Amino acid sequence: MTAVQRLSRDSSIIAWRNLLNLRRTPGSVIAALVQPVMFVLLLAYVFGGSLGGAEYRTFLMGSIFAQAVTFNAAFTALGLAHDMDKGIVDRFRSLPMPAMAVLLGVPCQT
Structure with missing residues (x-):
């Protein structure tokens, strides 16, 4: 067995362990999925008109993606x-x- 195969096998086993642990905290999964959608809706439709309209929305998705990755x-x-x-x-x-x-x-887990 090569080193890359061992690495992928062992990391998938650890990922499976952590995904089983995420079943016990469904709130963290929901928060990770809902938060970017909530920020897009809030910043595009609630504050979008006062922040620059359509020109502002072109930069919104990139910034929301960067924020989701960082969080x-x-x-x-x-x-x-x-x-x-x-x-x-x-x-x-x-x-x-x-x-x-x-x-x-x-x-991702909390």
């Missing part, structure tokens, strides 16, 4: 810090798996 990266970092605090990452280090698999297998 979800922060949630991922918090989830990884929580796993490190609980000692799960130390357990992963004792296993014969690549260290990068822990970072690749961490989806």
Whole structure:
């Protein structure tokens, strides 16, 4: 088995573990999906006329996408810090798996 195959297998196992944990907190999944839609509706239709109209909307989607990526990266970092605090990452280090698999297998979570 090559190193790339081991990395993809181990990171998919960790991602599956974290996705099973997300079932216990459906609010974080809903927040990650609803927040960008809410900001688009709020900034485009509620404040859009006072902020520049149609010219403003051309820049809106890029900024909302950047904001969603930034917020979800922060949630991922918090989830990884929580796993490190609980000692799960130390357990992963004792296993014969690549260290990068822990970072690749961490989806967005709170």
